[in-house]
Amino acid sequence: MSLRMSSLDPNEPRAAKDCRTCNRRRIRCDRSLPTCKKCALKDLSCPGYGLRIQFGQGVASRGKLMGKALPIIEPAPQATLDETLSLRSLTPAEYINPNEEVESRETSLDTGTDPITVPDSLRNAFRSSYDERAFHNPFALNLDLSSYILPPYLQGRPVRELLHYHDHRVATLMPWVDSPNNPWRKLMLPLALQSPSQSLLLALLALSAEHYSSRPDVTWPEHDGFVSSNYRDRSLQILAQDLRTELGEDASPTRQAQASGILATILVLCNLEMIRCNTATWRVHWKAARTITRRWTAPHLPPTVLDETCRFLLKEAFIYDVFGSSTTFGDNDQIPSSVLTETDANVFTDWLQLVQDVTRAERARNDNPSASQTVPLDLQNMHSLQQRFEYARDRSRLFSQSFNFGMSDASHDFMVLIDIFHYAGLIYSFHALLDSQDPAVQAAIETNVGAVIDTIGQIQNTALYEHDLVWPLFMVGAQSRHNKSIQTFAETKLLEVMNSTGFSNCYPALDFLQRFWETDPSVIADWMQLARQESQQGQHFLVI
Numbered sequence: 001m002s003l004r005m006s007s008l009d010p011n012e013p014r015a016a017k018d019c020r021t022c023n024r025r026r027i028r029c030d031r032s033l034p035t036c037k038k039c040a041l042k043d044l045s046c047p048g049y050g051l052r053i054q055f056g057q058g059v060a061s062r063g064k065l066m067g068k069a070l071p072i073i074e075p076a077p078q079a080t081l082d083e084t085l086s087l088r089s090l091t092p093a094e095y096i097n098p099n100e101e102v103e104s105r106e107t108s109l110d111t112g113t114d115p116i117t118v119p120d121s122l123r124n125a126f127r128s129s130y131d132e133r134a135f136h137n138p139f140a141l142n143l144d145l146s147s148y149i150l151p152p153y154l155q156g157r158p159v160r161e162l163l164h165y166h167d168h169r170v171a172t173l174m175p176w177v178d179s180p181n182n183p184w185r186k187l188m189l190p191l192a193l194q195s196p197s198q199s200l201l202l203a204l205l206a207l208s209a210e211h212y213s214s215r216p217d218v219t220w221p222e223h224d225g226f227v228s229s230n231y232r233d234r235s236l237q238i239l240a241q242d243l244r245t246e247l248g249e250d251a252s253p254t255r256q257a258q259a260s261g262i263l264a265t266i267l268v269l270c271n272l273e274m275i276r277c278n279t280a281t282w283r284v285h286w287k288a289a290r291t292i293t294r295r296w297t298a299p300h301l302p303p304t305v306l307d308e309t310c311r312f313l314l315k316e317a318f319i320y321d322v323f324g325s326s327t328t329f330g331d332n333d334q335i336p337s338s339v340l341t342e343t344d345a346n347v348f349t350d351w352l353q354l355v356q357d358v359t360r361a362e363r364a365r366n367d368n369p370s371a372s373q374t375v376p377l378d379l380q381n382m383h384s385l386q387q388r389f390e391y392a393r394d395r396s397r398l399f400s401q402s403f404n405f406g407m408s409d410a411s412h413d414f415m416v417l418i419d420i421f422h423y424a425g426l427i428y429s430f431h432a433l434l435d436s437q438d439p440a441v442q443a444a445i446e447t448n449v450g451a452v453i454d455t456i457g458q459i460q461n462t463a464l465y466e467h468d469l470v471w472p473l474f475m476v477g478a479q480s481r482h483n484k485s486i487q488t489f490a491e492t493k494l495l496e497v498m499n500s501t502g503f504s505n506c507y508p509a510l511d512f513l514q515r516f517w518e519t520d521p522s523v524i525a526d527w528m529q530l531a532r533q534e535s536q537q538g539q540h541f542l543v544i
Contacts, residue, residue, distance in 0.1 A: 020047045137168040139180050139406060141189060148193040154201065158225030162208040163189070170211050173467045173501050174271070176348065177414055180406040183312045188264060191309060195261040197242050202235035203268040210275045214502045232272065239265055263292045263313045270320060274505035274544065282505075282542060286324055289317040290335055297339045315344055322352045323471055323544040325359045326428060327509070329528070329535040332363045347399040348421065350392035355425055362432040366532075375433055382444060385429050393422045409460060416458045417465050423451040424472035427479060436526060449479050453489060467501045469493065470509075474543045477513045478527040487517055508541035 015031040021039050022029035030037050039046035145160060167185060174184035192201040210228035212220060220226045242262050266289045273282035293314055296306060306314065321335040337353035358379060365374040378384045396418045405411055426448045434441045452472050459465055477490030490513065494506045512534070516527050524530050534540075 021045070137172060137178070139178060139182060139185065140164075140167040141185055142167065143189060143193065145193070150193070150201075151198065154198060156225060159205060161220070162205045162212075162226070165212055166204055166208040170208050173503070176417070176468055177405065177410060177464055179404055181404055187309050187312055188268075191260060191264060197238055197261055199235050199238040199242055200261045200265045200268065202231045202238065203265045203272065206231035206235060207268050207272045207275070210272055211502050214275055214504070228272070232269070235265060235269070260307075260309045260313060263289060263310075263317065266292070267313065267316055267320070271503075274503050274542075277504040277507055280540075283328075283540065286320060286542075287333075290321060290333065293317045293321075293335050293339060311344060315340065315349075318356075319352060320544060322356045322359070324542050326355060326471075327474065327531065327543045328540055329363075329532045332360075332367065334360050334363075336360070345395070345399070347396045347403060347418075349399075350395045351389070351421055351425060354388055354392050355428065358429045358432055362528075365433075379429070379433055382430065382434060382441065385433070386426065389422055389425050389429070392425075393418055410464060413459050413461055413465055416455055417468055420452055420455045420469070420472050423448040423455065424475045427452070427475045431479070431526065432528070445479055449476050449486065452476050453486070456493070463500070466497050467503070470497055470506055471543050473497070474509055474513070477510075478516070481517050481519070481521065487513075505542060505544065509543045512541050 015029075015033055018029035018031065019036040019039065021044055022036060027038065035046035035048060143163070145155075145163070150159075167189065171182055171185040171188075172178040175182050188200075188204070192204050195201070206228045209220075209226050209231060213226075213228065224230055239262065242265075266285050270282055270285040270289065273285065296310070296314060318335050318337075318339055325334045334356060337356045340349055340353060357376070361375045361379055368374060378388060397415065400411065400414055400418065403411075403414070405414070427445055430436070430441055430445050430448075436442060436445065453476060456469065456472070473490050473493050476486060477494075480486035480490060491510060494510050498504055498506045512531065513527075516524070516530050519530060524533075531541075
């Protein structure tokens with residue numbers, strides 16, 4: 001899709017369309033750049049000309065969106081593009097337009113409202129009638145849907161059942177470990193039900209329907225009320241409208257909830273495509289989440305005060321970016337670790353920031369090997385890396401002491417999980433930043449591979465933590481080219497995780513590992529070299 005540029009008069013450039021204020025006033029706009037002169041004469045704030053939303057090709061399979069895919073916001077006219085101070089341009093398939101950042105500078109997301117909470121009167125008010133015993137979770141909210149204003153098409157039995165399934169099953173797979181304070185249940189569900197837009201709610205319904213349909217024992221009827229693509233297509237349509245409003249209007253009492261709902265919708269759609277194993281579409285949503293995160297945290301813009309929901313969503317976007325960035329190449333646009341401040345510090349926060357720093361350093365060094373100081377001093381040797389990872393592990397252990405697990409013996413396994421990621425982080429960092437041909441480095445990597453395998457065996461309740469093991473298992477598999485038994489271990493465990501969680505995103509990663517295990521070491525030095533080569537051919541995989 002080509003960019004729409006304004007028609008440039010030799011004497012004065014003009015925008016390609018009327019400004020939104022003139023549209024609302026139903027008068028002819030003079031389309032002056034950078035803003036409309038008619039607005040200036042009336043002392044009105046001209047919003048500019050930047051937003052156009054279209055749909056790319058190929059995702060929707062039925063209905064009004066047949067043949068269409070993701071909402072795309074086209075860039076502003078050339079004169080407006082030249083004036084922006086914002087982020088790099090995204091490809092047309094990425095539907096967040098960074099050029100609108102100029103407009104967002106004047107808008108704060110802080111409305112002084114409290115974060116979304118669940119009233120006690122609404123907890124356990126609704127119980128599903130279908131197979132509650134099969135999907136029972138003691139931490140579920142069981143919200144009373146009659147307490148929320150929903151359009152008629154979202155008031156039927158399928159919606160109740162899908163929300164019940166998300167509440168009891170899907171939400172358990174989203175955080176490190178399920179608990180009474182699981183924000184994917186406690187924040188996301190009320191946000192979806194209270195939002196003026198239904199985009200997030202529809203995305204959650206699509207996610208739940210897709211996840212349930214991936215189960216081998218699926219029993220739900222296959223009609224429109226339980227078809228994931230129907231909810232997804234409608235969510236995308238409303239998301240486009242939400243983007244137009246959120247990026248184009250002034251601050252209002254609902255602005256913060258709307259901004260949160262947009263990022264929340266994108267994150268849910270990311271997870272939906274992980275179930276579908278659609279890496280290409282997942283990457284589009286991922287880049288959109290990156291862009292919104294930068295809009296909220298850009299250092300050259302006035303600081304934005306984010307409420308609890310916004311902070312949670314920002315941290316979720318960062319988590320996805322850390323894991324996604326570590327195994328994807330050719331796009332060095334990672335969210336910097338500085339987006340998380342000390343107020344965001346919690347279990348795994350320091351570990352995530354450290355891994356992101358390692359990824360950014362490795363990419364910078366690969367892009368410019370001759371440049372000096374591409375790798376920070378505290379990441380340049382084994383000793384300093386070990387010190388930083390030990391500090392991150394100590395901090396995670398400290399924060400875990402105040403974590404409300406809501407169940408007995410879960411804390412033991414969580415401490416084991418912290419150790420697993422500690423060893424896996426060392427494997428990744430030693431390989432990424434040090435000379436893997438050095439016998440000492442090679443021995444250290446092998447030691448940590450063995451530590452990951454041994455520590456995984458110490459988990460007592462695998463059902464609680466199996467979904468967390470994908471990244472460590474990949475790192476183990478990536479270091480097992482010459483060890484068949486470790487290859488079998490990694491492959492078996494990854495298949496177990498996918499069977500248990502219902503997410504099939506491991507298949508491209510497992511296919512990659514199998515291709516890597518067959519390579520000639522004299523031709524392909526390591527897994528990163530192969531991944532880089534394949535990324536240039538359009539082959540990508542994500543490990544999350």
